[in-house]
Amino acid sequence: MTVMQTIPSLPADAIRVENLSFKYPTRSATTHEAELRHIEQSLTHGFQRLTPMPLRDDTLSVVGFGPTLMETWQQITHPCITMSGSHDFLIEHGVIPDYHAQMDGREHQAKFLEHPQRETTYLMSTICHPAVWGRLAGHAVYLWHNVHGQHVVDWVGRYDAGNLVVAAGTHIGITTIHLGGLLGFRKFRLFGIDGHRLQDGKRHAGVHYDPNVQRLITRFADGRDWLTSPQMSNGCDEVIWMLRDNPALEIDIVGDSLLAAMVRDLHISKDYWERTLGYLDATWADGLIQQRTQAESLRFKADFNTGTIPVASAFCLRALVERIRPVVSIEIGTFIGISTTILAASGQVYTCDKDNDCLPNTERIHCHPKTTSTVMLERLVREGVHADLMFFDGRIQPQDIALILRCSKPSTVYAFDDYIRREKGVCNVELLEPFLPRHRFVQPPTPERTAQMPCTVALLVPA
Amino acid sequence: MKIGFFTVYKGDPSHYVVADIMIRSCLAVMPDVPIVQMTDMTSPEIPNVTEVRRLPSERMAVLRMRHQAACEGEWLFLDTDCVVKKDVRDVFKSSFDIALANRNWPHIPMTPQLEEFNREMPFNIAIAFSRSPAFWQAAIEKMHQMPEDRQSWMGDQYAVCEVIREGRFTVKVLPGMIYHYPPGAFYDDGNYAAILHYKGHRKPWMIQRYLGVAE
Numbered sequence: 001m002t003v004m005q006t007i008p009s010l011p012a013d014a015i016r017v018e019n020l021s022f023k024y025p026t027r028s029a030t031t032h033e034a035e036l037r038h039i040e041q042s043l044t045h046g047f048q049r050l051t052p053m054p055l056r057d058d059t060l061s062v063v064g065f066g067p068t069l070m071e072t073w074q075q076i077t078h079p080c081i082t083m084s085g086s087h088d089f090l091i092e093h094g095v096i097p098d099y100h101a102q103m104d105g106r107e108h109q110a111k112f113l114e115h116p117q118r119e120t121t122y123l124m125s126t127i128c129h130p131a132v133w134g135r136l137a138g139h140a141v142y143l144w145h146n147v148h149g150q151h152v153v154d155w156v157g158r159y160d161a162g163n164l165v166v167a168a169g170t171h172i173g174i175t176t177i178h179l180g181g182l183l184g185f186r187k188f189r190l191f192g193i194d195g196h197r198l199q200d201g202k203r204h205a206g207v208h209y210d211p212n213v214q215r216l217i218t219r220f221a222d223g224r225d226w227l228t229s230p231q232m233s234n235g236c237d238e239v240i241w242m243l244r245d246n247p248a249l250e251i252d253i254v255g256d257s258l259l260a261a262m263v264r265d266l267h268i269s270k271d272y273w274e275r276t277l278g279y280l281d282a283t284w285a286d287g288l289i290q291q292r293t294q295a296e297s298l299r300f301k302a303d304f305n306t307g308t309i310p311v312a313s314a315f316c317l318r319a320l321v322e323r324i325r326p327v328v329s330i331e332i333g334t335f336i337g338i339s340t341t342i343l344a345a346s347g348q349v350y351t352c353d354k355d356n357d358c359l360p361n362t363e364r365i366h367c368h369p370k371t372t373s374t375v376m377l378e379r380l381v382r383e384g385v386h387a388d389l390m391f392f393d394g395r396i397q398p399q400d401i402a403l404i405l406r407c408s409k410p411s412t413v414y415a416f417d418d419y420i421r422r423e424k425g426v427c428n429v430e431l432l433e434p435f436l437p438r439h440r441f442v443q444p445p446t447p448e449r450t451a452q453m454p455c456t457v458a459l460l461v462p463a
Numbered sequence: 464m465k466i467g468f469f470t471v472y473k474g475d476p477s478h479y480v481v482a483d484i485m486i487r488s489c490l491a492v493m494p495d496v497p498i499v500q501m502t503d504m505t506s507p508e509i510p511n512v513t514e515v516r517r518l519p520s521e522r523m524a525v526l527r528m529r530h531q532a533a534c535e536g537e538w539l540f541l542d543t544d545c546v547v548k549k550d551v552r553d554v555f556k557s558s559f560d561i562a563l564a565n566r567n568w569p570h571i572p573m574t575p576q577l578e579e580f581n582r583e584m585p586f587n588i589a590i591a592f593s594r595s596p597a598f599w600q601a602a603i604e605k606m607h608q609m610p611e612d613r614q615s616w617m618g619d620q621y622a623v624c625e626v627i628r629e630g631r632f633t634v635k636v637l638p639g640m641i642y643h644y645p646p647g648a649f650y651d652d653g654n655y656a657a658i659l660h661y662k663g664h665r666k667p668w669m670i671q672r673y674l675g676v677a678e
């Protein structure tokens with residue numbers, strides 16, 4: 001029995017392709033029509049198809065063409081797989097790739113195949129430009145369908161049913177890791193998959209033929225700013241999501257890159273939550289459920305009736321409160337007060353809601369109903385209030401940032417609900433993080449730590 | 464005297480953060496001076512301003528000058544990345560249409576490029592004492608005569624320097640070491656300076672100095 005036969009298959013019409021929630025908008029390098037034309041054309045050459053291979057224990061070197069490759073290529077070991085310009089780069093440095101992968105439908109990609117090698121197996125997406133096939137005549141070529149959108153799945157279902165589709169990601173770096181998975185690998189060492197540019201703007205270890213000019217942005221990771229582009233930044237996020245959601249994957253990143261910095265941040269996040277969730281006490285469960293029920297009974301008072309903090313987020317927030325024992329907390333977004341009550345477990349809470357007046361004041365809870373965050377924060381600045389913990393379940397306004405900093409101290413922990421897709425948590429972190437260079441970003445805990453219930457609380461914690 | 468500052472929110476909150484520092488510095492030394500935020504139709508109001516004046520969006524430099532051209536009376540126009548350390552109302556005891564500081568900053572290393580730049584633009588409009596709306600109107604007209612690329616980059620500075628060169632307005636030149644002091648280092652507060660300007664790369668210093676937890 002082949003590995004393929006052990007994998008349950010889905011009919012094409014049961015597969016729904018969803019867009020990933022990128023920070024920056026993405027667009028395809030080629031049109032859907034061109035991609036379907038390319039797929040059709042690729043299948044006329046009689047190349048073999050890529051199928052899953054049995055699991056193996058050794059490590060695959062995945063070699064991208066980012067600038068760190070210039071410093072790290074000597075550490076590459078076989079077996080290795082290249083992509084774009086790293087193919088020729090390795091050959092020029094005396095290393096023949098074992099595998100090479102491509103998935104870009106643009107014509108310039110054929111230039112990366114001017115020196116195909118007999119010893120190399122070429123794993124080519126069917127959407128590759130027709131110009132590549134002539135270059136690979138007589139070489140070992142395996143085709144695979146890259147799920148570049150629903151249109152590819154639909155086409156394969158109609159004209160090439162029963163064949164494998166690979167839904168890996170938007171860029172060749174992450175896709176090559178998935179292809180490595182199909183080859184049976186579970187351990188990877190990444191070279192030259194950097195996600196950043198050098199200060200002079202270079203993003204490759206040599207000549208690259210990509211005609212598109214990318215906009216430059218900076219991205220903060222592991223305590224420093226990195227020069228990158230929206231596309232590369234999105235690409236790094238994809239790898240981080242893959243690592244977060246597949247803890248069994250063993251990936252080692254060689255070289256100092258934005259991606260390596262983001263992975264370090266991810267490990268810090270895991271460690272932080274590991275330690276924080278260690279404070280969870282099973283006896284809180286009844287109390288938290290009771291608080292939730294009581295809070296829900298206030299919903300009828302709401303002028304703006306909205307969602308409230310998810311159960312897993314509530315437990316994580318409670319564990320955070322137990323860990324840092326805030327004497328003073330500030331909250332933006334009271335609503336029915338579930339998180340407010342959790343924050344009050346260890347001290348005073350100042351909370352505001354611009355639309356609602358649901359929660360009464362208590363000895364510990366100081367509500368600012370129907371009050372904007374700016375007005376409450378300005379009051380707290382005047383009163384000299386400094387918070388140990390700030391919890392944001394409402395949108396931070398640009399004029400709030402200075403006030404938040406004035407209500408902070410170096411040890412303040414900032415918690416953000418709704419850190420998912422382009423929701424307010426993501427926007428809030430983006431606004432505040434540049435002003436807290438001595439804080440580290442902590443992603444929400446992985447589902448395996450929260451009984452598979454989604455927790456969307458991210459943090460900025462003192463480094 | 465009123466203090467006016469111009470800022471438009473386009474997604475970078477750092478202008479708002481430094482504006483907060485600037486406003487509080489003004490209120491600390493001149494608590495009764497009205498502070499006016501000049502902006503477009505949608506940018507949020509910054510806390511502690513006395514008034515927000517709004518005009519429809521257009522090229523930033525022109526919008527700023529349009530606001531300033533509508534200001535009758537005695538005004539101090541400040542960039543958001545300034546810190547006011549002393550009461551500066553005495554400046555208006557002299558007679559002038561416009562008072563700007565020179566670039567005589569011995570603590571700033573001089574390069575041939577900087578010398579050339581200073582010759583071409585001897586004044587920086589980040590800090591301007593004004594009692595002449597007509598001066599700013601003249602600068603707007605001057606800007607409109609400039610080529611497109613010049614209008615969008617430093618156009619307002621060029622325009623102001625051109626208007627001054629024409630000699631139609633009474634201009635008082637203030638010592639830059641006092642009224643427009645760019646700190647030379649993180650802890651440099653300029654011994655005699657009344658207004659610090661954290662221009663260019665100095666802006667993070669301003670945030671770090673005046674907002675405790677930030678760096």
